[in-house]
Amino acid sequence: MFEAAELGRCLSKSDYREAEPELRARLLDAQRRARAAGVPVLLLITGVAGAGKGELVNRLHEWLDSRNLRTHVFWDETDEEKQRPRWWRYWRAMPAAGEIGILFGGWYAKLMDDARHARLDEDGIEGELARIRQVEQMLVDGGTLLVKFWLHLPGREQARRVEARRRDPKSHWRMAPETAREANHYDAFIDLATRVVRETDTGEAPWYLIEATDRPFRDLTVGQTLQRAIETRLSARREPTDVTVSHAPALPAAESARTTILDRVDTDLALPKPEYKRHKQTLNARLNRLGWEGFEARHPVVAVFEGWDAAGKGGTIRRLTEALDARLYTVVPIAQPSDEEAAHHYLWRFWRQLPRDGYWTLFDRSWYGRVLVERVEGLTPEPDWARAYHEINTFEEQLAEHGVTLLKFWLHITPDEQLQRFEARAETPHKQHKITAEDWRNREKWSDYEAAINEMVVRTSTEFAPWHIIPANDKRHARIEVMRIAAEAVARDVKSKRQSP
Numbered sequence: 001m002f003e004a005a006e007l008g009r010c011l012s013k014s015d016y017r018e019a020e021p022e023l024r025a026r027l028l029d030a031q032r033r034a035r036a037a038g039v040p041v042l043l044l045i046t047g048v049a050g051a052g053k054g055e056l057v058n059r060l061h062e063w064l065d066s067r068n069l070r071t072h073v074f075w076d077e078t079d080e081e082k083q084r085p086r087w088w089r090y091w092r093a094m095p096a097a098g099e100i101g102i103l104f105g106g107w108y109a110k111l112m113d114d115a116r117h118a119r120l121d122e123d124g125i126e127g128e129l130a131r132i133r134q135v136e137q138m139l140v141d142g143g144t145l146l147v148k149f150w151l152h153l154p155g156r157e158q159a160r161r162v163e164a165r166r167r168d169p170k171s172h173w174r175m176a177p178e179t180a181r182e183a184n185h186y187d188a189f190i191d192l193a194t195r196v197v198r199e200t201d202t203g204e205a206p207w208y209l210i211e212a213t214d215r216p217f218r219d220l221t222v223g224q225t226l227q228r229a230i231e232t233r234l235s236a237r238r239e240p241t242d243v244t245v246s247h248a249p250a251l252p253a254a255e256s257a258r259t260t261i262l263d264r265v266d267t268d269l270a271l272p273k274p275e276y277k278r279h280k281q282t283l284n285a286r287l288n289r290l291g292w293e294g295f296e297a298r299h300p301v302v303a304v305f306e307g308w309d310a311a312g313k314g315g316t317i318r319r320l321t322e323a324l325d326a327r328l329y330t331v332v333p334i335a336q337p338s339d340e341e342a343a344h345h346y347l348w349r350f351w352r353q354l355p356r357d358g359y360w361t362l363f364d365r366s367w368y369g370r371v372l373v374e375r376v377e378g379l380t381p382e383p384d385w386a387r388a389y390h391e392i393n394t395f396e397e398q399l400a401e402h403g404v405t406l407l408k409f410w411l412h413i414t415p416d417e418q419l420q421r422f423e424a425r426a427e428t429p430h431k432q433h434k435i436t437a438e439d440w441r442n443r444e445k446w447s448d449y450e451a452a453i454n455e456m457v458v459r460t461s462t463e464f465a466p467w468h469i470i471p472a473n474d475k476r477h478a479r480i481e482v483m484r485i486a487a488e489a490v491a492r493d494v495k496s497k498r499q500s501p
Contacts, residue, residue: 001194001197001198001209002152002190002193002194002209004209005150005152005209005210005211005212006152006154006211006213007211008213009211009214009217010213010214010216010217011214011216011217011220012216013216015216016216016219016220019220020220023063023220023223023224023227024063024223026227027063027064027223027226027227028063028064028065030226030227030230030231030234031064031065031068031100031230032065033230033234034098034100034145034230034233034234035068035098035099036098037098037234038097038098038343039097039098039143039145039230039233039234040094040095040096040097040098040099040100040101040143040144040145040343040344041095041099041100041101041144041145041147041230042094042095042100042101042103042139042144042145042146042147043060043100043101043102043103043147043148043149043226044103044105044106044108044146044147044148044149045057045102045103045104045105045149045151046104046105046106046108046109046148046149046150046151047149047150047151047152047153047210047212048151048152048153048158048186048189048190048193048212049158049162049189050153050158050161050162051151051152051153051158051212051218052151052212052215052218053104053105053151055215055219056151056218056219056222057071057102057104059219059223060102060222060223060226063223064100068098068099068100069099069100069101069102070093070095070099070100070101070102071101071102071103071104072093072101072102072103072104073104073105074089074090074103074104074105074106074109074110077089080356083298083300083356083357083358084300084354084355084356084357084402085354085398085399085401085402085404086110086398086402087107087131087135087351087398088351088354090103090106090107091347091348091351091352092351092352094139094144094344094345094348095144096340096343096344097143097343097344098343107132107135108132108196108200111125111128111129111132111196112189112192112193112196114128115192116185116188116189116192129196129199129200131394131398132200133199133200133202134394135394136200136202136204136205137202137204137205138345138347138391138394139205139345140204140205141204141384141387141391142345142346143345144345145229145230145233146204146205147208147225147226147229148205148206148207148208149207149208149210149222149225150193150197150207150208150209150210151210151212151218152209152210152211152212153212153213154213155186155187155190157213158186159186197209208222208225210222210225260450260451260453260454261453261454261457261458261469262412262450262453262454262469265412265469265471266471267412267413267414267417267471267472267473268471268473269471269473269474269477270473270474270476270477271474271476271477271480272476273476276476276477276479276480279480279483279484280319280479280480280483283323283480283483283484283487284322284323284483285323286323286487286491287320287323287324287483287486287487287490288323288324288325290487290490290491290494291323291324291325291328291329291360292325292328293494294328294358294360294490294494295328295358295359296358297358297494297497297498298357298358299357299358299403299405299490299493299494299497300354300355300356300357300358300359300360300361300402300403300404300405301355301359301360301361301404301405301407301486301490302354302355302360302361302362302363302399302404302405302406302407303320303360303361303362303363303406303407303408303409303486304363304366304368304406304407304408304409305317305362305363305364305365305366305409305411306365306366306368306372306408306409306410306411307409307410307411307412307413307470307472308411308412308413308418308449309418309422309439309442310413310418310421310422310425310434310435310439311411311412311413311418311472311478312411312413312472312475312478312479313364313365313411314364315475315479316409316411316472316475316478316479316482317331317362317364319479319482319483320362320479320482320483320486321362323483324360328358328359328360329359329360329361329362330353330355330359330360330361330362331361331362331364332353332361332362332363332364333364333365334363334364334365334366334369335365337349346367346370346388347367347391347392347395350363350366350367350395351395354399354404357403367392367395368392368456368460370384370385370388370392371385371388371389371392371452371455371456371460372449372452372453372456375452376445376448376449376452377445389455389456389459389460392460393459393460393462393465396460396462396464396465397462397464397465399465400464400465403493403497405489405490405493406464406465407468407485407486407489408461408465408466408467408468409467409468409470409482409485410453410457410467410468410469410470411470411472411478412469412470412471412472413472413473414473415443415446417473418443419443422435422439422440422443457469468481468482468485470482
């Protein structure tokens with residue numbers, strides 16, 4: 001595979017000086033146009049140690065407008081990173097719309113290092129390669145231009161460079177830590193790299209193999225490739241239409257009318273007040289103890305609360321958090337995304353909010369808005385929300401792999417119960433802020449929401465992240481059910497973690 005990057009191609013200094021000004025002008029123009037079009041550009045630069053990745057990135061900073069350029073390096077994981085799912089560190093570095101992000105090594109450096117040092121077995125390597133393909137596809141589908149450069153050196157050239165730097169004390173500052181470590185394992189590295197590049201070279205996220213023996217050739221080739229990639233992406237963008245979609249297309253009549261999973265929920269379940277108090281007292285004590293046991297075991301918990309408007313999500317969250325120490329949890333209310341959040345992939349803002357090991361994060365509404373309100377209200381095109389089921393399952397699987405207890409609750413009430421609560425809110429001064437014109441409008445699409453909820457549960461209730469549908473016409477019953485399910489799940493997972501080697 002890498003023979004194509006060992007052809008001895010080079011560029012004279014005069015040819016480089018002649019070509020550089022035009023390239024810089026075209027790169028800056030492409031960067032400006034990408035920013036105006038809101039295209040996020042992600043450069044992933046990796047390859048053979050000693051190939052000049054640092055020199056190349058410095059050159060790109062010289063050529064591009066640094067105000068819209070961010071570079072990230074991923075060496076040893078920090079304590080903060082170790083206490084979250086492993087892709088958390090990468091999602092934080094994703095560029096916003098119109099920006100360029102450069103990742104040194106990115107997720108490939110971690111995979112290569114773990115595989116070479118036997119921290120991953122064959123199944124682990126295959127799993128990581130599959131996960132990389134999934135995430136890269138997700139980024140591309142979300143609008144990111146992903147450009148992957150592999151800088152290659154022949155073994156003899158790498159050895160020559162490393163030896164030269166070792167002999168010259170003045171050049172030591174230019175040698176990255178991994179360069180010296182990897183120089184003695186070239187053949188094993190190339191064998192693994194051949195597999196990694198081959199299995200992650202896709203039509204949506206191809207690799208560009210760059211011959212890096214000659215520095216001028218390397219830099220000019222990367223610059224020209226990046227410029228062409230941006231211009232090709234911009235020319236392929238669809239022109240905006242004059243038609244504005246103000247509402248979602250109606251769901252098929254058969255889908256809207258069919259029996260859904262919500263029809264099987266017994267909404268008549270209720271809990272008398274004395275029994276509620278007794279259960280709550282017991283569960284409060286148990287959850288408080290489990291909160292501290294989870295903290296000591298460094299076990300994270302993520303709870304997602306979805307449900308109909310006025311189903312009691314906020315009240316249920318408050319009853320659950322009353323049992324926990326305030327130092328151990330965070331409640332994240334999800335509303336319309338901010339400008340910063342809207343400029344990123346829709347999952348970006350949720351990755352940022354994930355808790356450290358030992359802590360809880362409770363989401364009052366969540367990433368499921370993509371397949372509920374955004375779907376039904378026509379806020380997101382069908383191809384985008386249709387692929388979100390798979391993207392969400394992938395996201396949640398990564399949480400489970402890290403050991404997160406993921407709790408997903410849908411609080412279900414009947415239309416009549418919702419109407420009573422809406423009217424009560426409208427008549428109560430201190431609750432009037434909870435009812436909006438949008439809430440009333442959403443009632444008119446009840447059947448469409450039922451169909452969307454049914455598909456959401458069917459397609460995202462997995463063995464690692466099942467949905468719990470809670471009858472919530474009676475608030476006391478709903479609150480106790482949520483507390484009970486949370487206590488049982490956390491107790492089971494904390495016990496399992498303590499017993500694992």
